[in-house]
Amino acid sequence: MPRLGALHKNTRSSKKLTTRRYLAGLSFGPSSSVLAQLLSEQARHHSENKASSPFEPVIIHIDTELSHIEGESPAKQLLEEYRRVLPNAMFECVPLKDVLSVKSIDWSTLPLDAVTPDDDANARLQRLFNALPTLTSRTDVLRQLIRHLLLQKAQEHSCSALLLGHSTTALAALTLSEVANGRGFAVPLQVADGMTTVCIYEAVEGAAAQETGRLEFPVYYPLREIFRNELVQYIDLVPSLKGVVPVNQAGAKAGNSVVSHKDLSIEEVMTRYFDSVEEGYAGIVANVVRTTTKLDRVPGKSLCGSCGMSLDAEGDSRWAGEIGDDAGDGPGAAGAGRLCYGCKRSIHG
Numbered sequence: 001m002p003r004l005g006a007l008h009k010n011t012r013s014s015k016k017l018t019t020r021r022y023l024a025g026l027s028f029g030p031s032s033s034v035l036a037q038l039l040s041e042q043a044r045h046h047s048e049n050k051a052s053s054p055f056e057p058v059i060i061h062i063d064t065e066l067s068h069i070e071g072e073s074p075a076k077q078l079l080e081e082y083r084r085v086l087p088n089a090m091f092e093c094v095p096l097k098d099v100l101s102v103k104s105i106d107w108s109t110l111p112l113d114a115v116t117p118d119d120d121a122n123a124r125l126q127r128l129f130n131a132l133p134t135l136t137s138r139t140d141v142l143r144q145l146i147r148h149l150l151l152q153k154a155q156e157h158s159c160s161a162l163l164l165g166h167s168t169t170a171l172a173a174l175t176l177s178e179v180a181n182g183r184g185f186a187v188p189l190q191v192a193d194g195m196t197t198v199c200i201y202e203a204v205e206g207a208a209a210q211e212t213g214r215l216e217f218p219v220y221y222p223l224r225e226i227f228r229n230e231l232v233q234y235i236d237l238v239p240s241l242k243g244v245v246p247v248n249q250a251g252a253k254a255g256n257s258v259v260s261h262k263d264l265s266i267e268e269v270m271t272r273y274f275d276s277v278e279e280g281y282a283g284i285v286a287n288v289v290r291t292t293t294k295l296d297r298v299p300g301k302s303l304c305g306s307c308g309m310s311l312d313a314e315g316d317s318r319w320a321g322e323i324g325d326d327a328g329d330g331p332g333a334a335g336a337g338r339l340c341y342g343c344k345r346s347i348h349g
Contacts, residue, residue, distance in 0.1 A: 106305025
């Protein structure tokens with residue numbers, strides 16, 4: 001499997017045959033679906049080879065539906081299909097509301113209202129998203145919440161690493177969207193393979209949360225050297241996958257339909273752009289990702305309370321000054337020092 005041997009070598013802590021347990025995120029898109037299928041096949045191979053260490057992939061889908069649904073949600077129903085065709089992996093559907101218990105977010109930096117005894121967690125999250133200024137802001141914060149929740153689930157399941165199914169194309173789009181969102185300093189930490197720092201916060205009533213600890217956790221992108229179009233072609237060759245991956249996910253490229261950019265987030269604009277150019281300019285798409293991996297992963301003393309990336313105070317103030325912002329103005333100014341520039345813009349506009 002792509003890069004999995006190197007991953008095992010980098011994360012193993014003993015020469016003994018110990019259980020290899022990895023957690024992978026599943027969005028039902030082509031990339032994460034292929035990753036789930038490869039992990040399931042790898043688990044089957046290791047179960048048949050008694051001389052190898054046990055291999056236990058945990059595949060988790062974060063259900064982002066916040067409205068009330070009678071019976072099983074569409075996400076749970078689709079996950080049952082994945083469970084049926086990929087029997088060698090463990091699947092779990094986790095509601096987004098579980099992110100409210102995550103300790104790696106300084107919740108005092110987000111517009112999350114106080115909880116009441118009879119309050120619904122989904123309703124609280126919906127109010128949080130409604131308080132964000134733009135579609136780009138909501139998309140950005142949602143992606144960060146999903147990443148935090150996956151990291152927590154990986155630790156709860158005692159996994160060796162978190163695996164994300166981004167292709168070369170997706171990583172190129174993520175790179176430029178992070179830069180456009182004002183989080184360029186953290187791109188090497190966000191896109192490259194390796195350890196990521198996770199802060200642990202303890203809420204303090206009526207005050208900023210207090211950092212109580214830090215840990216390092218591995219995050220890897222096993223499909224980082226494969227283009228999205230190649231993954232779509234692979235799905236066409238694997239009947240079990242072709243039958244479950246949603247047609248709108250594995251079908252025509254998003255860039256082929258004309259939609260006003262007013263209706264899209266920055267992340268969606270970048271995704272559509274790279275989907276449309278990867279076939280004719282594959283080298284350029286690949287170079288975006290390769291260049292990113294060559295950048296230094298500068299560890300910061302202070303981390304953003306929202307996205308968890310390193311703070312670059314000098315760069316933030318320089319960028320804010322150039323575009324006429326004043327970090328001391330506007331809502332949430334008291335927490336400005338605990339947020340990176342990108343999260344300040346996403347949360348407060």
